Amino acid sequence: MRSDLSRTFWWDVYLVVITVAVAVVILASEPAGLNPRLVATGAIAGILVLHFAAGRRAIERDEARPGLLAAQLALFGLAVALVPNANWLLFGVNPLIFQMVPLRTAVIAVVATNAVLPVSDVFLRPHAVAGDLVIALISSAAGVWLGTWIVRVVQQSQERHRLIEELESSRAEVARLSREAGVTAERTRLAGEIHDTLAQGFTSIITLLQAPEPDVALAVRTARENLAEARSLVAALAPADLTSGSLTSAVRRQAARFTEESGVEAGLRVTGDERALPTAIEVVLLRAAQEALTNVRRHAEAREAAVLLAYTPDSVRLVVRDDGRGFVPGAADGYGLAGMRERAKQVNGNVTVRSDPDTGTTIELEVPA
Template sequence: MISIVVVAAVLTTQGPALATRLGSAGALAAIVVLHLAIGRRLIRADRASRLLLAVHLVLFATAVTLVPNANWLLFGVIPLVFQMVPLRPAVIGVVVANAALPVSGLILRPDELGMNLVIAAISAAAGIWLGYWITRVVEQSHERQRLIDELESSRAEVARLSREAERARLSAEIHDTLAQGFTSIIALLQATDPDLKDDRIALAVRTARENLAEARSLVAALSPAPLTSGSLPSAVRRQVDRFHEESGVTAGFRVTGDERELPTAVEVVLLRAAQEALTNVRRHAGAREAAVLLAYTAASVRLVVRDDGRGFVPGAADGYGLAGMRSRAEQVRGDVRVVSDPDTGTTVEVEVPA
């Protein structure tokens, strides 16, 4: 719109010959055509073009030299300059555009030089300030959009990792609770009636096996049941007593240090570690004795499960249970150490900062 108004003003200007006015209007029209045909596409693609800017400035200087009233197009040229190139070359472009009138006036209209210099100085200062402000606004908008995109991406990634962690946690909980419980039931029933001659025991074993198969599709409670009815030491003690009742292996339990309340996540890790370690002793160790220690220190809590069984090669025999134990410990910045020897048995130690 401003281009149309300026072209009309140039064509109706009194004084210059018609050919001069047409030449000035033609230069202004060429600026518009170039912008519509090339410049706008480059601006949208965020591609700077110093060559196109130079062509625009030459055409603008030509129009101003022919008809000084063409200088009014500065209101459209200055914002265009800041859109076409980065800030530093844009400032140079604005200075050049504003210099067109006084420079041409110095040669053709020296009597108007003073006024033209004042106008050029004011226009250049205002244009540079406005362009800088617009550039900063655009940069801040782009930065905000980038931060928003990063935030959305981060939230999506956190949600994905959270879902994966929850699935892993639920799998570990199912393994440590329902699956181990059904396994214990089957072992106790078969110990009572190895040949399953009693139909009721056979039915119970078959049912337990069926539920053991289905247990991995169930969702375990978020907080383990033993912890809801007492402290961590009492919950671990119950696991030790249960281990002794089911396996017949002599088992001891003791607590050292000053007992204190721990975060639920830490208590879950330690309790599940005790369950897993005792289950492994019952299934694989062939031990005669086992001992569990829960040690409170100022900086951490340590759970130690020892047995005098046949031992194994750590790493080579790590199954899902030990892998799950390590995974849970890592979630609370804990550490799992396993030492095993055929002569001395196995020691599983879990230490969690708390």
């Protein structure tokens, strides 16, 4: 919008300069009488008045005003018929035509306007017809070419402006959708964190306290560990177990806690060369171990469980196996397994679940690392 106003301002300045210059030329034209010069000057001033009264607003709004243009061209024709030097006003009239009417109408108007002088010569100055006709032909061709080129440039500029606005609108929409997707992803992540840590911890505390012989000491220790997890979650840090040791030690503590809470033996076996992993991968593996062991404690009715942490040059594999009653994979998947799979996707990992009543359940998570 600001560029359009600037363009209109400079066009106003240009038209005023051309009009004043031609008015001076007309007033200085000695062959013409004083009255014709004054009328011609008044006609030129009328063109300027009409422009500022209504034409300027039409140009700003890109509105076609053929009636207004016809009045201005009539004043131009009057000035040229009275004083031929008024024809110099074509430098301002030709561009004005292309701003006031559509391209096809403008071409016709430019040719007709340039023909005013030679046509008036036929009746008033027969000796000047030939020379003014040649000038009119050259001026018409130049005016049509220049006006057409300017219109096309303006149209291309407007099209670019429209495309830029659409692009900015699209960027704003993409940014909005990205923010919404980020919010959704963060909610999902927090939901998974809460399910895998706080919810499981509270469940363990309730189970321990509701037992026929409540293990208060273990419940208190579990509550403290849950509090540490909550603080880590609020601070957006790694799980408390990982901040105080390696992944292997964190998984070993989970297995030991499982045995202590459930009475079911759960051994940990580590194969391959243990190495430090990116925090995101360690979090996924640790949460998977927590979820798998929690499911064994709640649902499997197992007599034994085993955890394997296998390091290979290209990946790390976590396997949690139990000899419990099993389930139908897919049919009984709850939030925990769904969250495990979602976490695995975040680090390009893959979760495999095998289960049947005779052999129990095996959950395997493999992550490239």
